[in-house]
Amino acid sequence: MSEAVIPAEALVPRLATGRQKLFRRVLKNPMAVVSLVILALVVLSAVFAGQITGWDPGRADLNDALAPPFGEHLLGADASGRDVLARLYFGARVSLVGALIALSTALAIGIPTGLIAGYFQGWFDSLSSWFASLLMAMPGLIVVLALISVIGPGMVGVMVTFGALLSPGVFRLTRSGVVSVRRELYIDAAKVSGLSDYRIISRHVLGVIRAPLVIQASMIAGIAIVLQAGLEFLGVGDSSTASWGQMLSEAFTNIYVAPTMILWPGLIIGITVGSLAIFGAALRDTVQGAEPVRRVRRRSLPVEEKATTRRLDLSTAATAAVIAPRDGGHEDLEPNDALLVVRDLRVGYPQQDGSETIVVDGVSLHVDRGEVLGLVGESGSGKSQTAFSILGLLPDTGAILGGAISFAGRTIASADGQARGAAALRGRQFGYIPQEPMSNLDPSFTLGFQLVEPMRHILGLSRPAAKTKALELLDRVGIADPRRTFDAYPHEVSGGMAQRVLIAGAVACDPELLIADEPTTALDVTVQAEVLDLLRGLQRERKMAMIMVTHNFGVVADICDRVAVMQAGRLVEQAEALELFDDPHNPYTRMLLSSTLEDTEPRAARSSHATSSRGTAR
Amino acid sequence: MATFLLRRLGAAVVLVFVIATMTFLLMSMTGGDPARNILGDGATVEQVAAKSAELGLDQPLAVRYADWLGAAITGDFGRSWFTNEPVMTSLANKFPVSLSVVVVAILVTALLSAILGVTAAVKRGWIDRFVQMFAVLGFALPNFWVALILVTVFAVNLKLLPATGFVPFATDPVRWLLGLILPVTALVVGTIASTAQQVRGATIDVLRQDYVRTLRSRGISHRSLLFRHVLRNAAPPALTVLSLQFVGLLGGAIIIEKIFALPGIGSLAVNATLQGDLPQILGLVVVMVVLVVIVNLVIDLLTGWLNPKARVS
Numbered sequence: 001m002s003e004a005v006i007p008a009e010a011l012v013p014r015l016a017t018g019r020q021k022l023f024r025r026v027l028k029n030p031m032a033v034v035s036l037v038i039l040a041l042v043v044l045s046a047v048f049a050g051q052i053t054g055w056d057p058g059r060a061d062l063n064d065a066l067a068p069p070f071g072e073h074l075l076g077a078d079a080s081g082r083d084v085l086a087r088l089y090f091g092a093r094v095s096l097v098g099a100l101i102a103l104s105t106a107l108a109i110g111i112p113t114g115l116i117a118g119y120f121q122g123w124f125d126s127l128s129s130w131f132a133s134l135l136m137a138m139p140g141l142i143v144v145l146a147l148i149s150v151i152g153p154g155m156v157g158v159m160v161t162f163g164a165l166l167s168p169g170v171f172r173l174t175r176s177g178v179v180s181v182r183r184e185l186y187i188d189a190a191k192v193s194g195l196s197d198y199r200i201i202s203r204h205v206l207g208v209i210r211a212p213l214v215i216q217a218s219m220i221a222g223i224a225i226v227l228q229a230g231l232e233f234l235g236v237g238d239s240s241t242a243s244w245g246q247m248l249s250e251a252f253t254n255i256y257v258a259p260t261m262i263l264w265p266g267l268i269i270g271i272t273v274g275s276l277a278i279f280g281a282a283l284r285d286t287v288q289g290a291e292p293v294r295r296v297r298r299r300s301l302p303v304e305e306k307a308t309t310r311r312l313d314l315s316t317a318a319t320a321a322v323i324a325p326r327d328g329g330h331e332d333l334e335p336n337d338a339l340l341v342v343r344d345l346r347v348g349y350p351q352q353d354g355s356e357t358i359v360v361d362g363v364s365l366h367v368d369r370g371e372v373l374g375l376v377g378e379s380g381s382g383k384s385q386t387a388f389s390i391l392g393l394l395p396d397t398g399a400i401l402g403g404a405i406s407f408a409g410r411t412i413a414s415a416d417g418q419a420r421g422a423a424a425l426r427g428r429q430f431g432y433i434p435q436e437p438m439s440n441l442d443p444s445f446t447l448g449f450q451l452v453e454p455m456r457h458i459l460g461l462s463r464p465a466a467k468t469k470a471l472e473l474l475d476r477v478g479i480a481d482p483r484r485t486f487d488a489y490p491h492e493v494s495g496g497m498a499q500r501v502l503i504a505g506a507v508a509c510d511p512e513l514l515i516a517d518e519p520t521t522a523l524d525v526t527v528q529a530e531v532l533d534l535l536r537g538l539q540r541e542r543k544m545a546m547i548m549v550t551h552n553f554g555v556v557a558d559i560c561d562r563v564a565v566m567q568a569g570r571l572v573e574q575a576e577a578l579e580l581f582d583d584p585h586n587p588y589t590r591m592l593l594s595s596t597l598e599d600t601e602p603r604a605a606r607s608s609h610a611t612s613s614r615g616t617a618r
Numbered sequence: 619m620a621t622f623l624l625r626r627l628g629a630a631v632v633l634v635f636v637i638a639t640m641t642f643l644l645m646s647m648t649g650g651d652p653a654r655n656i657l658g659d660g661a662t663v664e665q666v667a668a669k670s671a672e673l674g675l676d677q678p679l680a681v682r683y684a685d686w687l688g689a690a691i692t693g694d695f696g697r698s699w700f701t702n703e704p705v706m707t708s709l710a711n712k713f714p715v716s717l718s719v720v721v722v723a724i725l726v727t728a729l730l731s732a733i734l735g736v737t738a739a740v741k742r743g744w745i746d747r748f749v750q751m752f753a754v755l756g757f758a759l760p761n762f763w764v765a766l767i768l769v770t771v772f773a774v775n776l777k778l779l780p781a782t783g784f785v786p787f788a789t790d791p792v793r794w795l796l797g798l799i800l801p802v803t804a805l806v807v808g809t810i811a812s813t814a815q816q817v818r819g820a821t822i823d824v825l826r827q828d829y830v831r832t833l834r835s836r837g838i839s840h841r842s843l844l845f846r847h848v849l850r851n852a853a854p855p856a857l858t859v860l861s862l863q864f865v866g867l868l869g870g871a872i873i874i875e876k877i878f879a880l881p882g883i884g885s886l887a888v889n890a891t892l893q894g895d896l897p898q899i900l901g902l903v904v905v906m907v908v909l910v911v912i913v914n915l916v917i918d919l920l921t922g923w924l925n926p927k928a929r930v931s
Contacts, residue, residue: 134636134637136862136865137633137637137865137907137910137911137914138637138865138907138910139865139868139869139906139907139910140865140866140869141868141869141870141872141873142868142869142872142887142902142903142906143641143903145872145887145888145890145891145899146641146644146645146891146899146900146902146903147644148891149645149890149891149892149893149894149896149899150644150645150894219757222757222758226760229760229762230760230762230873233762233873233876234872234873234876234888235888235892236888236891236892248762248763248766252766252877255769255770255774256774259770259774259775262763262766265763266759266760266763266766266767269758269759269760269763270758270759270760271758273757273758273759273760274754274755274757274758274759277753277754277757277758278754281750281754391835393831393834393835426835426836426837427835427836427837427838428837430835431835432832432835432836434828434831434832436828439827439828439829440828440829440831440832441829442829442833442847442851443829443851443925443926443927444847444850444851444924444925444926445847445850450833453842453846454836454837454838457837457838457839457842458837489926489927491926491927502832505832505836506835506836508836509837
């Protein structure tokens with residue numbers, strides 16, 4: 001997924017989020033507003049309880065005992081003849097103050113310890129992390145009960161204890177937030193420019209964890225309200241003042257006489273705690289951004305790569321339209337027996353506001369049997385998206401919006417969604433080699449299992465036969481000790497070995513078309529050449545057609561028969577490889593070529609600096 | 619795998635020891651005069667002193683701690699200050715009831731939240747929205763209130779299920795199960811809501827992994843991909859959540875037991891709390907923590923079995 005283009009607008013608000021902006025964006029979320037209004041009403045009714053109701057919550061009048069609702073008492077009266085509504089108003093005080101105490105305690109313990117542990121690490125980090133997991137293993141209610149037996153049922157003590165028991169959540173959140181931030185370059189910059197630790201923490205670190213902390217806080221407040229009501233319900237709470245839990249407890253005693261009495265306190269607890277939860281969820285959604293955008297971009301990229309992607313976005317790269325492509329949009333040379341034909345392919349990602357982000361626009365190309373086509377372009381040019389469209393493996397949020405793809409004369413994909421043949425061809429006729437070897441192997445299964453499983457499924461081989469074949473394949477792709485590798489898990493082999501295993505997997509069921517998505521980019525320079533040799537050898541001996549997706553003209557020169565150059569979702573030039581090197585027509589191609597070939601060692605061009613140690617390291 | 623197991627076991631023992639010690643010290647250092655508490659205001663000073671001596675409360679803290687710990691290791695938590703019954707005996711009587719409820723609840727939670735969470739992650743659409751809404755609802759509604767509603771509707775009004783009482787499994791499995799339906803339902807509404815949400819998140823995370831796409835490119839069937847690869851990789855985070863739910867359920871059961879009049883640890887815990895019955899509470903806490911530690915250990919082992927990487931780290 002290195003190529004998915006994400007519209008610039010989707011990134012900008014995230015990067016530029018400030019305190020004011022986040023708050024304003026939260027207020028645009030109707031769920032957040034409704035929950036905040038409800039919470040404000042609960043707080044206000046607790047504060048002004050004495051003013052809104054004329055009833056004294058403690059005044060019992062046996063004549064009114066169990067009076068029905070909507071009479072003199074709006075919500076009726078309880079078994080002792082006390083006004084239910086008044087007791088709800090006043091009970092809110094207990095719940096809110098209790099929640100506040102628990103929350104303050106959790107934050108007061110969790111934030112400083114989390115900051116220190118995450119920022120300075122060392123022994124304090126180990127100790128406090130261990131202590132946090134210890135607290136989390138304690139059954140909270142039992143601990144609180146044990147404590148009440150010693151210190152008595154005073155609310156402050158109980159809620160402080162409970163806050164302490166909930167502090168590990170805050171601690172962990174703060175700590176992990178700090179740990180992730182402290183490696184960022186701007187923290188280093190702040191250190192270099194002489195800012196004190198205190199300034200760095202308060203300026204940069206707290207800013208990052210603010211939103212997650214508010215979410216966590218709303219959860220803690222909710223849990224605290226429920227727990228306190230639970231203690232009151234058990235009868236071990238502070239019974240001197242009206243509270244929601246106490247009301248539930250009394251309603252329970254009269255459950256056979258007046259069953260509706262249990263409704264009101266439960267509902268008010270549910271509404272209050274629910275509002276806290278909804279507010280937390282709304283805030284989380286606001287911070288994380290809308291779903292579809294997140295799904296297109298799976299992993300956050302380093303900042304500089306984001307910049308590249310943004311620059312190459314269709315809307316900004318208008319140059320593509322101006323330049324007339326040599327063979328670009330048309331397939332004049334398409335022979336009748338072409339193995340794969342892509343015609344006018346258009347791929348896009350529908351956005352929330354109804355617009356579409358087009359990542360591939362009108363691409364037409366073909367691959368003959370036994371031919372190697374290079375698909376070249378910068379990051380974000382749409383070459384990987386083209387490859388995934390052929391494989392039928394676009395993300396759920398992406399779709400083929402125009403054009404058609406056919407394989408061996410049969411249409412396998414079209415815009416109307418009628419033709420869906422790619423699934424049946426995957427593994428059988430299509431082999432796929434990904435870019436990043438380590439993330440493309442299932443960490444929970446042995447390499448051998450991941451080779452054997454498709455062979456059993458597709459070729460119908462028995463387990464021993466598939467294993468024999470897998471060992472042969474591992475030997476063929478140049479693995480020194482196939483048996484050992486067969487039994488190894490992905491984390492036990494090097495990147496270069498993992499890529500060889502993936503190549504073995506791609507050719508295992510004798511596909512006719514191999515699609516390699518930057519197969520050497522993530523590898524060490526010395527390994528790159530070997531893997532490329534291996535691919536060329538396999539392609540020739542099995543007479544496979546191949547699409548080599550790459551940004552590297554060194555790779556193209558090494559292995560490709562023909563080249564298609566893509567820029568910003570469009571095909572700008574298509575030619576025989578030698579012809580293209582001799583006489584590139586398109587200025588963009590010339591630019592790409594010169595940026596690659598100026599280096600004396602073409603193959604090492606771009607990746608050498610980025611991945612110098614990978615491949616051999618475990 | 620053996621070292622992994624031994625290390626986890628060692629950590630578990632240390633954890634139990636530390637919590638037991640902390641609880642003992644906390645409870646012994648604070649609080650007024652337990653002997654006066656037991657005998658009431660009418661007792662003479664001599665009587666109180668005699669009681670203190672009888673309970674060993676006149677000894678220095680270190681001696682009391684050493685005595686208690688020495689006995690506790692052999693499974694002897696002393697006798698209740700109020701009923702004089704050995705703590706272990708009352709725990710042995712009450713725990714099976716509570717464990718019935720909690721274990722059935724955790725199994726139901728695991729099963730239903732796995733189904734709900736995975737379906738929501740794979741199908742999205744209305745079931746996904748339902749799981750999200752359910753998560754808020756389950757968080758907001760206290761389980762004891764859900765229990766009260768269930769009692770009112772199903773036991774008091776419809777008279778479909780028993781409102782109270784517990785029949786041991788050995789006596790009558792069918793009535794045992796019928797008696798558990800309402801308490802377990804009340805408990806699992808909250809746990810399923812949050813666990814299903816976590817399962818959903820974990821599944822979506824795995825579905826977005828590169829290796830899932832590569833596995834699909836190999837022509838592996840959708841079923842095999844989901845049940846073999848996705849579930850296995852999504853399981854460890856879900857199991858962690860489940861172990862936290864277990865801790866929560868132990869507390870939740872105490873309240874639920876009051877409503878359904880189940881003779882479990884709930885009444886024991888509440889009475890011991892109200893009376894300040896130190897040995898009883900200490901025994902309760904230690905046994906609970908041992909339970910939690912065992913469950914965490916099992917979850918750790920399961921995670922290690924599912925995820926080869928966890929075995930090394």
